[in-house]
Amino acid sequence: MQLDDLYRRVIMDHYKSPHNSGTFDDGAVTVEMNNPTCGDTISLQLLVKEGIIERAKFKGEGCSISIASASMMTDAVKGKKFEEALQIAQDFSAMMTGSDPEFEYEDIQALSGVTKFPARIKCATLSWNAMKKGIELSENKQ
Amino acid sequence: MIGSHIRSLFPILDQQMNGHPLVYLDSAATSQKPIQVIEAIKHYYEYDNSNVHRGVHSLGTRATDAYEGAREKLSRFINSESPKQIIFTRGTTTSINLVASSYGRSVCGPGDEIVITPMEHHSNLIPWQQVALATGATLKYIPLRPDGTILLSDVEATISSNTKIVSVTHVSNVLGVINPIKEIAAIAHKYGAKIVVDGAQSTPHMKVDVQDLDCDFYALSGHKMCGPTGIGALYGKKSLLDQMEPIEFGGEMIDYVHLQSSTWKEAPAKFEGGTPIIAGAIGLGAAIEFLEDIGLDEIEKHDRELATYAFNRLSEIEELKIYGPIVNRTSLVTFNLGDIHPHDVSTVLDAEGVAIRAGHHCCQPLMRWLQVSATARASFYLYNTEEDIDRLVGSLLKTKEYFGHAIR
Numbered sequence: 001m002q003l004d005d006l007y008r009r010v011i012m013d014h015y016k017s018p019h020n021s022g023t024f025d026d027g028a029v030t031v032e033m034n035n036p037t038c039g040d041t042i043s044l045q046l047l048v049k050e051g052i053i054e055r056a057k058f059k060g061e062g063c064s065i066s067i068a069s070a071s072m073m074t075d076a077v078k079g080k081k082f083e084e085a086l087q088i089a090q091d092f093s094a095m096m097t098g099s100d101p102e103f104e105y106e107d108i109q110a111l112s113g114v115t116k117f118p119a120r121i122k123c124a125t126l127s128w129n130a131m132k133k134g135i136e137l138s139e140n141k142q
Numbered sequence: 143m144i145g146s147h148i149r150s151l152f153p154i155l156d157q158q159m160n161g162h163p164l165v166y167l168d169s170a171a172t173s174q175k176p177i178q179v180i181e182a183i184k185h186y187y188e189y190d191n192s193n194v195h196r197g198v199h200s201l202g203t204r205a206t207d208a209y210e211g212a213r214e215k216l217s218r219f220i221n222s223e224s225p226k227q228i229i230f231t232r233g234t235t236t237s238i239n240l241v242a243s244s245y246g247r248s249v250c251g252p253g254d255e256i257v258i259t260p261m262e263h264h265s266n267l268i269p270w271q272q273v274a275l276a277t278g279a280t281l282k283y284i285p286l287r288p289d290g291t292i293l294l295s296d297v298e299a300t301i302s303s304n305t306k307i308v309s310v311t312h313v314s315n316v317l318g319v320i321n322p323i324k325e326i327a328a329i330a331h332k333y334g335a336k337i338v339v340d341g342a343q344s345t346p347h348m349k350v351d352v353q354d355l356d357c358d359f360y361a362l363s364g365h366k367m368c369g370p371t372g373i374g375a376l377y378g379k380k381s382l383l384d385q386m387e388p389i390e391f392g393g394e395m396i397d398y399v400h401l402q403s404s405t406w407k408e409a410p411a412k413f414e415g416g417t418p419i420i421a422g423a424i425g426l427g428a429a430i431e432f433l434e435d436i437g438l439d440e441i442e443k444h445d446r447e448l449a450t451y452a453f454n455r456l457s458e459i460e461e462l463k464i465y466g467p468i469v470n471r472t473s474l475v476t477f478n479l480g481d482i483h484p485h486d487v488s489t490v491l492d493a494e495g496v497a498i499r500a501g502h503h504c505c506q507p508l509m510r511w512l513q514v515s516a517t518a519r520a521s522f523y524l525y526n527t528e529e530d531i532d533r534l535v536g537s538l539l540k541t542k543e544y545f546g547h548a549i550r
Contacts, residue, residue, distance in 0.1 A: 003490060007544075038501040038502065038516060039501055039502035039506070039509060039515045040515070061515040062483065063483035063484075063486050064486050120485065120489065123485060
């Protein structure tokens with residue numbers, strides 16, 4: 001068990017200075033999610049226009065893995081159509097179960113080490129589940 | 143110290159974890175099991191397994207004697223007036239739910255009050271929320287002092303003549319504080335209320351005497367006191383158990399069954415419908431014998447000394463914050479290490495072979511009161527030693543170093 005497999009530099013960089021942290025003034029779809037087994041929370045906002053996520057921002061309480069994952073996710077889905085964003089989420093889930101998909105936003109690959117720490121997978125997937133929920137809410141609104 | 147002598151009786155502790163000797167500091171979640179308990183369960187399945195209270199055959203008698211023998215041991219262990227006042231359940235959660243669903247719903251109505259504290263485990267909080275929602279009663283909280291303790295003057299100020307039930311944990315699973323149950327019970331009784339005690343964290347670590355405490359109900363879990371999972375108990379005063387209706391119906395709890403109605407056996411049978419947790423009860427009986435052989439006073443002394451040692455050693459670590467009071471504390475220390483999230487602390491410790499708990503410990507309201515989203519907790523039991531705590535401290539220093547470098 002190598003800690004450096006989990007805590008790679010790129011993950012720590014995202015954790016230390018999360019990208020897309022904060023909230024939009026108005027016009028965003030908001031999803032609140034938590035991980036009831038450990039108390040991690042995320043409030044994710046998606047600015048959506050015509051089936052495209054223009055931007056995403058988040059506020060969260062959580063460990064390095066959950067914050068870094070949210071930071072990467074909000075970068076990765078920026079400007080993506082819903083189906084593209086959902087495909088990235090699906091690839092992320094596949095990576096969490098041991099597959100080795102490629103990501104256009106390469107930082108995400110660093111989270112593959114989480115699979116060696118099964119107790120931490122839920123930390124990594126929280127923000128991705130919030131994003132999927134956000135798309136669902138947007139689609140229901142239309 | 144009993145720790146090192148006892149350790150060899152727990153086979154699970156003799157292993158390497160992630161390249162280091164395992165240090166198990168999560169006994170408040172569940173304790174490890176001594177060989178005596180494992181053997182008792184094995185022996186039951188190899189020689190005595192049969193259903194209880196039913197058959198006429200000899201195996202059935204043997205199983206029944208062993209099961210009822212375990213009830214007698216537990217009755218003696220907590221000084222119940224009679225084994226008939228011990229109901230076997232799945233654990234503390236089921237025990238409290240039984241009191242809440244049966245007794246709570248029958249005595250509470252609009253205008254009545256149920257009094258608890260903000261330090262309760264969800265299992266001694268949500269059942270009462272549900273009773274309040276169903277009956278129109280109000281759920282009130284005894285406030286905590288800044289150090290996490292309860293003052294009797296606050297108990298007195300919260301309980302009123304409208305209070306029907308007071309339900310308090312004996313020992314907090316986060317703060318480690320021992321609550322003054324006997325005194326709270328006296329105040330509750332003065333106002334005509336009944337007191338329910340969550341004994342999940344106390345029974346493993348100290349001599350509990352339900353008659354001396356004068357509690358009306360006492361709930362406990364076997365798996366936290368060296369017994370197997372899936373077995374626990376509810377103690378209740380006889381007059382209360384007599385007036386309570388069962389909440390589960392089925393085999394073995396009945397007296398007469400007619401086409402449209404039925405009558406129940408007396409307690410405890412009326413609360414134990416279906417085939418009970420026979421092997422679990424026998425395992426718990428073996429655990430009780432094990433603990434009594436060592437002596438509860440010895441165990442309490444050991445666990446308190448370890449908690450104090452841990453409190454002092456952890457206090458030496460810069461940026462480490464401990465929650466709860468230093469006085470009147472037993473068996474655990476809850477903390478945060480700077481702004482490193484407890485999950486990250488726990489993962490780094492795990493890599494060093496040190497198992498602790500991280501999260502909200504099923505105490506979300508208490509986490510809000512502490513103004514944290516999660517904490518780390520190291521908890522101790524009779525097999526732990528000062529050396530284990532030294533390993534914890536060493537690993538925490540490594541965690542600081544690792545995250546210091548990793549973040550920079």
